[in-house]
Amino acid sequence: MTQALMDAAAIQTAIARCRAARTPRGSFAAEAPLPLDTAYGVQVAMAREREVQGDAIAGYKLGLLSPSKQRQMGVSEPIIGHLHRSMLINPGEGVPAGRFIQPRVEPELAVVFARDVGAGARRGQVLAAIDFALLTVDVLDSIYAGYRFTAGDVVADNASGGAVILGGRPLPPDVLLDGSHRLRLTVDGQAWQEGALADLGDPVAWVIWAADKAVSLGRGLRRGDLLLLGAPCAAVALPTAGAVVAEGPLGASLVAPIQ
Template structure:
Protein backbone atom coordinates (compact mmCIF):
# COMPACT_ATOMS: atom_id res chain seq x y z
CA UNK A 1 0.00 0.00 0.00
CA UNK A 2 1.47 3.36 -0.99
CA UNK A 3 1.00 6.62 0.91
CA UNK A 4 0.90 9.94 -0.91
CA UNK A 5 3.55 12.35 0.37
CA UNK A 6 2.12 15.54 1.91
CA UNK A 7 4.06 17.71 -0.56
CA UNK A 8 2.47 15.80 -3.43
CA UNK A 9 -0.99 16.43 -1.98
CA UNK A 10 -0.18 20.15 -1.77
CA UNK A 11 1.01 20.20 -5.38
CA UNK A 12 -1.99 18.24 -6.64
CA UNK A 13 -4.49 20.56 -4.92
CA UNK A 14 -2.68 23.64 -6.23
CA UNK A 15 -2.82 22.32 -9.78
CA UNK A 16 -6.52 21.50 -9.49
CA UNK A 17 -7.28 25.01 -8.24
CA UNK A 18 -5.06 26.57 -10.89
CA UNK A 19 -6.83 24.63 -13.62
CA UNK A 20 -10.25 25.55 -12.19
CA UNK A 21 -9.28 29.21 -12.25
CA UNK A 22 -7.92 29.12 -15.79
CA UNK A 23 -10.85 27.14 -17.20
CA UNK A 24 -13.62 28.73 -15.13
CA UNK A 25 -14.95 25.41 -13.84
CA UNK A 26 -16.13 24.88 -10.25
CA UNK A 27 -14.61 21.99 -8.29
CA UNK A 28 -15.39 20.12 -5.08
CA UNK A 29 -14.11 21.38 -1.76
CA UNK A 30 -11.08 19.60 -0.27
CA UNK A 31 -12.42 19.13 3.26
CA UNK A 32 -10.17 17.21 5.65
CA UNK A 33 -7.29 17.09 3.17
CA UNK A 34 -6.38 20.64 4.20
CA UNK A 35 -5.36 22.31 7.43
CA UNK A 36 -4.90 26.08 7.57
CA UNK A 37 -1.13 25.62 7.48
CA UNK A 38 -1.25 23.34 4.44
CA UNK A 39 -3.74 25.69 2.75
CA UNK A 40 -1.18 28.49 2.83
CA UNK A 41 1.33 26.07 1.31
CA UNK A 42 -1.14 25.42 -1.51
CA UNK A 43 -1.49 29.16 -1.99
CA UNK A 44 2.29 29.51 -2.22
CA UNK A 45 2.39 26.80 -4.88
CA UNK A 46 -0.39 28.59 -6.80
CA UNK A 47 1.75 31.72 -6.83
CA UNK A 48 4.73 29.73 -8.09
CA UNK A 49 2.63 28.38 -10.97
CA UNK A 50 1.57 31.90 -11.95
CA UNK A 51 5.10 33.30 -11.75
CA UNK A 52 6.34 30.42 -13.91
CA UNK A 53 3.87 31.56 -16.61
CA UNK A 54 5.41 35.02 -16.62
CA UNK A 55 3.15 36.89 -14.20
CA UNK A 56 4.68 39.25 -11.65
CA UNK A 57 3.77 39.60 -8.00
CA UNK A 58 1.87 42.89 -7.68
CA UNK A 59 0.60 42.84 -4.12
CA UNK A 60 -1.49 41.17 -1.46
CA UNK A 61 -5.10 41.14 -0.32
CA UNK A 62 -6.94 40.53 2.92
CA UNK A 63 -10.08 38.55 3.56
CA UNK A 64 -12.50 38.23 6.49
CA UNK A 65 -11.97 41.84 7.49
CA UNK A 66 -15.55 42.22 8.73
CA UNK A 67 -16.37 41.14 12.27
CA UNK A 68 -19.55 39.44 11.02
CA UNK A 69 -17.63 37.33 8.51
CA UNK A 70 -15.03 36.41 11.11
CA UNK A 71 -17.78 35.24 13.46
CA UNK A 72 -19.47 33.30 10.65
CA UNK A 73 -16.24 31.47 9.80
CA UNK A 74 -15.20 31.02 13.44
CA UNK A 75 -11.89 32.85 13.10
CA UNK A 76 -10.18 35.65 15.03
CA UNK A 77 -7.63 36.62 12.40
CA UNK A 78 -7.86 37.90 8.84
CA UNK A 79 -6.64 35.78 5.96
CA UNK A 80 -4.18 36.91 3.32
CA UNK A 81 -3.74 36.15 -0.38
CA UNK A 82 -1.59 37.38 -3.25
CA UNK A 83 -2.14 39.59 -6.30
CA UNK A 84 -0.34 39.28 -9.63
CA UNK A 85 -0.01 41.50 -12.66
CA UNK A 86 -2.58 39.53 -14.67
CA UNK A 87 -5.24 40.23 -12.03
CA UNK A 88 -5.17 44.00 -12.47
CA UNK A 89 -7.76 45.58 -14.76
CA UNK A 90 -7.04 49.17 -15.75
CA UNK A 91 -9.82 51.72 -15.58
CA UNK A 92 -11.27 52.11 -19.06
CA UNK A 93 -10.61 48.49 -19.99
CA UNK A 94 -13.56 46.16 -20.42
CA UNK A 95 -13.49 42.99 -18.35
CA UNK A 96 -14.89 39.86 -20.03
CA UNK A 97 -16.63 37.51 -17.61
CA UNK A 98 -16.23 34.44 -19.76
CA UNK A 99 -14.31 31.85 -17.79
CA UNK A 100 -15.54 33.15 -14.44
CA UNK A 101 -17.23 30.82 -11.98
CA UNK A 102 -19.11 32.98 -9.43
CA UNK A 103 -17.90 36.57 -10.05
CA UNK A 104 -18.82 39.13 -7.41
CA UNK A 105 -17.54 42.64 -6.78
CA UNK A 106 -16.92 44.68 -3.65
CA UNK A 107 -15.54 48.17 -2.89
CA UNK A 108 -12.29 48.44 -0.98
CA UNK A 109 -9.47 50.70 0.15
CA UNK A 110 -6.06 50.02 -1.41
CA UNK A 111 -2.68 50.90 0.07
CA UNK A 112 0.49 51.31 -2.03
CA UNK A 113 3.98 50.42 -0.87
CA UNK A 114 6.33 53.06 -2.20
CA UNK A 115 9.44 50.98 -1.62
CA UNK A 116 10.25 47.26 -1.68
CA UNK A 117 9.11 45.28 1.35
CA UNK A 118 11.66 42.55 2.17
CA UNK A 119 10.50 39.15 3.47
CA UNK A 120 11.87 39.94 6.94
CA UNK A 121 10.30 43.41 7.19
CA UNK A 122 9.07 44.43 10.63
CA UNK A 123 5.59 45.81 11.31
CA UNK A 124 7.11 49.28 11.65
CA UNK A 125 8.92 48.96 8.30
CA UNK A 126 5.77 47.83 6.53
CA UNK A 127 3.69 50.70 7.89
CA UNK A 128 6.43 53.18 6.99
CA UNK A 129 6.56 51.83 3.42
CA UNK A 130 3.00 52.93 2.58
CA UNK A 131 2.95 56.13 0.53
CA UNK A 132 -0.55 56.33 -1.03
CA UNK A 133 -4.17 55.17 -0.82
CA UNK A 134 -6.83 54.70 -3.47
CA UNK A 135 -10.39 53.47 -3.89
CA UNK A 136 -10.53 49.99 -5.39
CA UNK A 137 -12.89 47.35 -6.69
CA UNK A 138 -12.10 43.71 -6.09
CA UNK A 139 -13.66 40.94 -8.14
CA UNK A 140 -13.84 37.75 -6.11
CA UNK A 141 -14.59 34.39 -7.72
CA UNK A 142 -14.50 31.24 -5.61
CA UNK A 143 -13.52 28.18 -7.59
CA UNK A 144 -15.68 25.90 -5.42
CA UNK A 145 -19.12 24.52 -6.16
CA UNK A 146 -21.99 26.68 -4.86
CA UNK A 147 -19.61 29.39 -3.58
CA UNK A 148 -19.27 27.26 -0.44
CA UNK A 149 -16.01 26.63 1.40
CA UNK A 150 -14.25 26.08 4.72
CA UNK A 151 -11.56 28.40 6.08
CA UNK A 152 -8.79 26.17 4.72
CA UNK A 153 -10.54 25.82 1.35
CA UNK A 154 -10.76 29.58 0.80
CA UNK A 155 -7.16 30.19 1.88
CA UNK A 156 -5.96 27.52 -0.55
CA UNK A 157 -8.05 29.19 -3.27
CA UNK A 158 -6.07 32.41 -2.71
CA UNK A 159 -8.94 33.93 -0.72
CA UNK A 160 -11.19 33.82 -3.83
CA UNK A 161 -9.01 36.46 -5.55
CA UNK A 162 -9.76 37.10 -9.22
CA UNK A 163 -9.29 40.69 -10.46
CA UNK A 164 -8.92 44.21 -9.09
CA UNK A 165 -9.27 47.78 -10.35
CA UNK A 166 -7.58 50.80 -8.77
CA UNK A 167 -8.75 54.40 -8.75
CA UNK A 168 -6.41 57.36 -8.64
CA UNK A 169 -3.76 57.30 -5.93
CA UNK A 170 -3.73 60.07 -3.33
CA UNK A 171 -1.14 60.85 -0.66
CA UNK A 172 -1.25 58.47 2.28
CA UNK A 173 -3.40 59.46 5.22
CA UNK A 174 -4.18 57.44 8.32
CA UNK A 175 -7.53 59.25 8.67
CA UNK A 176 -9.50 56.54 6.92
CA UNK A 177 -12.18 55.42 9.38
CA UNK A 178 -15.84 56.38 9.05
CA UNK A 179 -15.76 57.36 5.38
CA UNK A 180 -18.93 56.67 3.43
CA UNK A 181 -18.59 54.06 0.69
CA UNK A 182 -21.12 53.75 -2.14
CA UNK A 183 -21.31 50.95 -4.69
CA UNK A 184 -23.32 51.57 -7.87
CA UNK A 185 -24.31 49.27 -10.72
CA UNK A 186 -25.22 51.16 -13.91
CA UNK A 187 -25.68 54.34 -11.89
CA UNK A 188 -28.04 52.84 -9.31
CA UNK A 189 -26.91 52.53 -5.70
CA UNK A 190 -26.59 48.85 -4.81
CA UNK A 191 -24.73 48.93 -1.49
CA UNK A 192 -23.71 51.60 0.99
CA UNK A 193 -21.39 51.32 3.96
CA UNK A 194 -18.39 52.89 5.58
CA UNK A 195 -14.70 52.19 5.73
CA UNK A 196 -15.20 51.35 9.41
CA UNK A 197 -16.59 48.00 8.21
CA UNK A 198 -12.94 47.11 7.47
CA UNK A 199 -11.85 45.96 10.95
CA UNK A 200 -13.19 49.20 12.40
CA UNK A 201 -10.62 51.21 10.42
CA UNK A 202 -8.62 50.31 7.26
CA UNK A 203 -5.49 51.12 9.25
CA UNK A 204 -6.31 48.15 11.46
CA UNK A 205 -6.32 45.97 8.34
CA UNK A 206 -2.91 47.33 7.36
CA UNK A 207 -1.60 46.56 10.85
CA UNK A 208 -3.10 43.06 10.71
CA UNK A 209 -1.33 42.45 7.42
CA UNK A 210 1.94 43.67 8.93
CA UNK A 211 1.55 41.25 11.84
CA UNK A 212 0.87 38.31 9.50
CA UNK A 213 3.62 39.19 7.06
CA UNK A 214 6.46 37.35 8.86
CA UNK A 215 4.51 34.09 8.46
CA UNK A 216 3.22 34.47 4.91
CA UNK A 217 5.15 37.30 3.25
CA UNK A 218 7.65 36.52 0.50
CA UNK A 219 8.72 40.08 -0.27
CA UNK A 220 6.86 42.75 -2.23
CA UNK A 221 8.22 45.03 -4.97
CA UNK A 222 8.02 48.82 -4.88
CA UNK A 223 4.59 49.89 -6.09
CA UNK A 224 2.89 46.77 -4.73
CA UNK A 225 -0.71 47.04 -3.58
CA UNK A 226 -2.56 45.86 -0.49
CA UNK A 227 -6.34 45.47 -0.81
CA UNK A 228 -7.51 46.08 2.75
CA UNK A 229 -10.89 44.33 2.59
CA UNK A 230 -14.49 45.01 1.64
CA UNK A 231 -16.42 48.02 2.91
CA UNK A 232 -19.81 46.54 1.90
CA UNK A 233 -21.23 43.15 1.04
CA UNK A 234 -20.12 41.73 -2.31
CA UNK A 235 -22.71 41.80 -5.10
CA UNK A 236 -22.99 39.59 -8.20
CA UNK A 237 -21.00 41.03 -11.10
CA UNK A 238 -23.30 41.26 -14.15
CA UNK A 239 -22.13 41.28 -17.78
CA UNK A 240 -22.53 44.44 -19.84
CA UNK A 241 -22.52 46.74 -16.82
CA UNK A 242 -20.66 49.64 -15.26
CA UNK A 243 -19.67 49.26 -11.62
CA UNK A 244 -18.64 52.32 -9.62
CA UNK A 245 -17.29 52.66 -6.10
CA UNK A 246 -17.02 56.03 -4.37
CA UNK A 247 -15.11 56.52 -1.12
CA UNK A 248 -15.77 59.88 0.51
CA UNK A 249 -12.70 62.09 0.51
CA UNK A 250 -10.61 59.53 -1.37
CA UNK A 251 -12.22 59.29 -4.82
CA UNK A 252 -13.96 56.89 -7.16
CA UNK A 253 -13.14 53.91 -9.33
CA UNK A 254 -15.05 52.36 -12.23
CA UNK A 255 -15.19 48.97 -13.93
CA UNK A 256 -16.94 47.97 -17.15
CA UNK A 257 -17.85 44.37 -17.91
CA UNK A 258 -18.27 42.99 -21.41
CA UNK A 259 -21.63 41.76 -22.60
CA UNK A 260 -22.72 38.16 -22.15
CA UNK A 261 -21.89 37.26 -25.75
CA UNK A 262 -18.38 38.78 -25.65
Protein backbone atom coordinates in the same frame (compact mmCIF):
# COMPACT_ATOMS: atom_id res chain seq x y z
CA MET B 1 4.30 14.36 5.95
CA THR B 2 4.42 12.75 2.52
CA GLN B 3 0.64 12.39 2.68
CA ALA B 4 0.17 16.14 3.36
CA LEU B 5 2.46 17.13 0.50
CA MET B 6 0.59 14.88 -1.91
CA ASP B 7 -2.69 16.39 -0.80
CA ALA B 8 -1.41 19.91 -1.45
CA ALA B 9 -0.24 18.99 -4.95
CA ALA B 10 -3.56 17.31 -5.73
CA ILE B 11 -5.49 20.37 -4.56
CA GLN B 12 -3.28 22.65 -6.64
CA THR B 13 -3.93 20.56 -9.74
CA ALA B 14 -7.67 20.47 -9.07
CA ILE B 15 -7.86 24.26 -8.62
CA ALA B 16 -5.89 24.90 -11.80
CA ARG B 17 -8.24 22.57 -13.68
CA CYS B 18 -11.34 24.41 -12.36
CA ARG B 19 -9.90 27.77 -13.43
CA ALA B 20 -8.91 26.55 -16.87
CA ALA B 21 -12.34 25.00 -17.50
CA ARG B 22 -14.19 27.86 -15.75
CA THR B 23 -16.20 25.29 -13.84
CA PRO B 24 -16.96 25.56 -10.13
CA ARG B 25 -16.52 22.63 -7.74
CA GLY B 26 -17.35 21.63 -4.19
CA SER B 27 -15.35 22.18 -1.01
CA PHE B 28 -12.11 20.23 -0.55
CA ALA B 29 -12.56 20.46 3.20
CA ALA B 30 -15.82 18.56 2.94
CA GLU B 31 -13.77 15.54 1.75
CA ALA B 32 -10.85 15.74 4.19
CA PRO B 33 -9.56 18.31 6.68
CA LEU B 34 -7.71 21.19 5.03
CA PRO B 35 -5.62 23.03 7.66
CA LEU B 36 -4.70 26.68 7.00
CA ASP B 37 -0.98 25.87 6.81
CA THR B 38 -1.59 23.37 4.04
CA ALA B 39 -3.93 25.81 2.30
CA TYR B 40 -1.34 28.62 2.37
CA GLY B 41 1.20 26.11 1.02
CA VAL B 42 -1.09 25.53 -1.97
CA GLN B 43 -1.64 29.26 -2.46
CA VAL B 44 2.08 30.11 -2.37
CA ALA B 45 2.96 27.27 -4.73
CA MET B 46 0.38 28.53 -7.24
CA ALA B 47 1.64 32.13 -6.92
CA ARG B 48 5.21 30.95 -7.57
CA GLU B 49 4.07 29.05 -10.62
CA ARG B 50 2.37 32.14 -12.04
CA GLU B 51 5.52 34.13 -11.33
CA VAL B 52 7.64 31.62 -13.19
CA GLN B 53 5.27 31.98 -16.14
CA GLY B 54 5.99 35.74 -16.18
CA ASP B 55 3.02 37.01 -14.20
CA ALA B 56 4.79 38.82 -11.37
CA ILE B 57 3.31 39.37 -7.92
CA ALA B 58 1.78 42.85 -7.66
CA GLY B 59 0.85 42.72 -3.98
CA TYR B 60 -1.77 41.18 -1.73
CA LYS B 61 -5.41 41.32 -0.73
CA LEU B 62 -6.96 40.85 2.68
CA GLY B 63 -10.21 39.08 3.48
CA LEU B 64 -12.33 38.13 6.49
CA LEU B 65 -11.41 41.32 8.34
CA SER B 66 -14.48 41.62 10.51
CA PRO B 67 -14.70 39.56 13.71
CA SER B 68 -18.17 38.38 12.69
CA LYS B 69 -16.94 37.00 9.35
CA GLN B 70 -14.00 35.39 11.13
CA ARG B 71 -16.33 33.72 13.66
CA GLN B 72 -18.53 32.53 10.82
CA MET B 73 -15.52 30.89 9.14
CA GLY B 74 -14.05 29.58 12.39
CA VAL B 75 -10.79 31.56 12.21
CA SER B 76 -9.23 34.09 14.55
CA GLU B 77 -7.36 36.22 12.00
CA PRO B 78 -7.95 37.62 8.50
CA ILE B 79 -6.83 35.80 5.37
CA ILE B 80 -4.44 37.03 2.68
CA GLY B 81 -4.20 36.33 -1.05
CA HIS B 82 -1.69 37.15 -3.78
CA LEU B 83 -2.28 39.75 -6.48
CA HIS B 84 -0.59 39.27 -9.85
CA ARG B 85 0.08 41.89 -12.47
CA SER B 86 -2.27 40.27 -14.97
CA MET B 87 -5.12 40.72 -12.46
CA LEU B 88 -4.94 44.53 -12.51
CA ILE B 89 -7.46 46.46 -14.63
CA ASN B 90 -6.50 50.07 -15.40
CA PRO B 91 -9.02 52.94 -15.59
CA GLY B 92 -10.78 52.84 -18.95
CA GLU B 93 -10.12 49.14 -19.49
CA GLY B 94 -13.16 46.88 -19.43
CA VAL B 95 -13.90 44.11 -16.95
CA PRO B 96 -13.71 40.85 -18.93
CA ALA B 97 -16.70 39.12 -17.31
CA GLY B 98 -16.26 36.00 -19.48
CA ARG B 99 -12.84 35.32 -18.00
CA PHE B 100 -14.31 34.44 -14.61
CA ILE B 101 -16.29 31.53 -13.16
CA GLN B 102 -18.79 33.24 -10.82
CA PRO B 103 -17.53 36.78 -10.31
CA ARG B 104 -18.65 39.07 -7.50
CA VAL B 105 -17.49 42.62 -6.89
CA GLU B 106 -16.92 44.70 -3.78
CA PRO B 107 -15.42 48.16 -3.18
CA GLU B 108 -12.16 48.38 -1.29
CA LEU B 109 -9.48 50.87 -0.41
CA ALA B 110 -5.99 49.80 -1.39
CA VAL B 111 -2.62 51.22 -0.48
CA VAL B 112 0.56 51.34 -2.57
CA PHE B 113 3.92 51.24 -0.82
CA ALA B 114 6.85 53.57 -1.41
CA ARG B 115 9.19 51.21 0.43
CA ASP B 116 9.37 47.67 1.80
CA VAL B 117 7.55 46.93 5.06
CA GLY B 118 9.15 44.15 7.09
CA ALA B 119 7.79 42.05 9.92
CA GLY B 120 7.09 43.78 13.24
CA ALA B 121 6.62 47.25 11.72
CA ARG B 122 5.33 50.06 13.94
CA ARG B 123 2.37 52.28 13.08
CA GLY B 124 4.55 55.26 12.21
CA GLN B 125 6.73 53.16 9.92
CA VAL B 126 3.68 51.79 8.14
CA LEU B 127 2.12 55.20 7.56
CA ALA B 128 5.45 56.58 6.33
CA ALA B 129 5.82 53.64 3.94
CA ILE B 130 2.47 54.21 2.22
CA ASP B 131 2.86 56.21 -1.00
CA PHE B 132 -0.87 56.65 -1.58
CA ALA B 133 -4.26 55.04 -1.18
CA LEU B 134 -6.47 54.10 -4.11
CA LEU B 135 -10.15 53.32 -4.52
CA THR B 136 -10.47 49.87 -6.08
CA VAL B 137 -13.03 47.20 -6.82
CA ASP B 138 -12.07 43.67 -5.87
CA VAL B 139 -13.40 41.15 -8.40
CA LEU B 140 -13.84 37.92 -6.43
CA ASP B 141 -13.99 34.66 -8.32
CA SER B 142 -14.25 31.59 -6.12
CA ILE B 143 -13.89 28.14 -7.63
CA TYR B 144 -16.35 26.83 -5.01
CA ALA B 145 -19.95 26.66 -6.24
CA GLY B 146 -22.05 29.35 -4.61
CA TYR B 147 -19.05 30.56 -2.59
CA ARG B 148 -19.65 27.71 -0.13
CA PHE B 149 -16.21 27.16 1.38
CA THR B 150 -14.25 26.79 4.60
CA ALA B 151 -11.35 29.04 5.59
CA GLY B 152 -8.92 26.40 4.31
CA ASP B 153 -10.75 26.17 0.99
CA VAL B 154 -10.73 29.91 0.35
CA VAL B 155 -7.10 30.32 1.37
CA ALA B 156 -6.04 27.54 -1.01
CA ASP B 157 -8.05 29.31 -3.74
CA ASN B 158 -5.97 32.51 -3.34
CA ALA B 159 -8.65 34.23 -1.23
CA SER B 160 -11.05 34.09 -4.22
CA GLY B 161 -8.81 36.53 -6.11
CA GLY B 162 -10.10 37.22 -9.62
CA ALA B 163 -9.07 40.74 -10.61
CA VAL B 164 -8.75 44.28 -9.26
CA ILE B 165 -10.21 47.36 -10.92
CA LEU B 166 -7.96 50.33 -10.15
CA GLY B 167 -9.18 53.86 -9.44
CA GLY B 168 -7.72 56.82 -11.29
CA ARG B 169 -6.74 59.12 -8.48
CA PRO B 170 -4.09 58.58 -5.81
CA LEU B 171 -5.46 59.55 -2.39
CA PRO B 172 -3.44 60.79 0.61
CA PRO B 173 -2.56 57.93 3.02
CA ASP B 174 -4.36 59.66 5.90
CA VAL B 175 -7.76 58.70 4.42
CA LEU B 176 -7.09 55.44 6.27
CA LEU B 177 -7.24 57.25 9.59
CA ASP B 178 -10.77 58.56 9.18
CA GLY B 179 -13.22 55.72 9.75
CA SER B 180 -16.15 57.89 8.69
CA HIS B 181 -15.13 57.64 5.00
CA ARG B 182 -17.62 55.49 3.12
CA LEU B 183 -17.25 53.16 0.15
CA ARG B 184 -20.19 52.56 -2.14
CA LEU B 185 -20.65 50.18 -5.07
CA THR B 186 -23.24 50.33 -7.82
CA VAL B 187 -23.51 47.60 -10.43
CA ASP B 188 -25.37 48.15 -13.66
CA GLY B 189 -27.02 51.22 -12.11
CA GLN B 190 -29.02 49.09 -9.67
CA ALA B 191 -27.82 46.86 -6.88
CA TRP B 192 -25.63 48.74 -4.51
CA GLN B 193 -23.76 48.16 -1.31
CA GLU B 194 -22.25 50.66 1.02
CA GLY B 195 -20.21 50.71 4.21
CA ALA B 196 -17.94 52.86 6.36
CA LEU B 197 -14.21 52.24 6.73
CA ALA B 198 -14.79 52.02 10.48
CA ASP B 199 -16.56 48.69 9.86
CA LEU B 200 -13.20 47.24 8.82
CA GLY B 201 -11.48 47.93 12.14
CA ASP B 202 -8.07 49.59 12.16
CA PRO B 203 -6.57 49.59 8.62
CA VAL B 204 -3.05 50.37 9.91
CA ALA B 205 -3.19 47.30 12.15
CA TRP B 206 -4.22 45.24 9.10
CA VAL B 207 -1.26 46.52 7.11
CA ILE B 208 1.03 45.47 9.97
CA TRP B 209 -0.63 42.06 10.02
CA ALA B 210 -0.31 41.76 6.23
CA ALA B 211 3.39 42.68 6.37
CA ASP B 212 4.03 39.96 8.96
CA LYS B 213 1.98 37.42 7.03
CA ALA B 214 3.67 38.24 3.70
CA VAL B 215 7.06 37.64 5.33
CA SER B 216 5.85 34.31 6.72
CA LEU B 217 4.74 33.35 3.18
CA GLY B 218 8.33 33.86 2.01
CA ARG B 219 8.25 37.18 0.15
CA GLY B 220 7.28 40.16 2.30
CA LEU B 221 5.48 43.39 1.49
CA ARG B 222 7.58 45.23 -1.04
CA ARG B 223 7.99 48.69 -2.48
CA GLY B 224 5.45 49.18 -5.26
CA ASP B 225 3.12 46.50 -3.89
CA LEU B 226 -0.62 47.08 -3.85
CA LEU B 227 -2.48 45.91 -0.73
CA LEU B 228 -6.28 45.66 -0.74
CA LEU B 229 -7.69 46.35 2.69
CA GLY B 230 -11.01 44.51 2.55
CA ALA B 231 -14.60 45.52 1.81
CA PRO B 232 -16.84 47.25 4.34
CA CYS B 233 -19.95 45.77 2.69
CA ALA B 234 -21.22 42.62 1.00
CA ALA B 235 -20.15 41.56 -2.50
CA VAL B 236 -22.53 41.85 -5.48
CA ALA B 237 -22.69 39.44 -8.41
CA LEU B 238 -21.02 40.84 -11.54
CA PRO B 239 -23.51 40.96 -14.41
CA THR B 240 -22.39 40.24 -17.98
CA ALA B 241 -23.13 43.78 -19.22
CA GLY B 242 -23.39 47.32 -17.90
CA ALA B 243 -20.90 48.99 -15.62
CA VAL B 244 -19.32 48.78 -12.20
CA VAL B 245 -19.26 52.10 -10.35
CA ALA B 246 -17.55 52.75 -7.03
CA GLU B 247 -17.35 55.88 -4.92
CA GLY B 248 -15.00 56.56 -2.05
CA PRO B 249 -13.25 59.16 0.10
CA LEU B 250 -12.65 62.76 -1.05
CA GLY B 251 -14.98 62.37 -4.02
CA ALA B 252 -12.90 59.57 -5.58
CA SER B 253 -14.86 57.52 -8.09
CA LEU B 254 -14.32 54.66 -10.50
CA VAL B 255 -16.35 53.57 -13.53
CA ALA B 256 -15.57 50.38 -15.42
CA PRO B 257 -17.53 48.93 -18.34
CA ILE B 258 -18.30 45.20 -18.22
CA GLN B 259 -17.29 43.36 -21.38
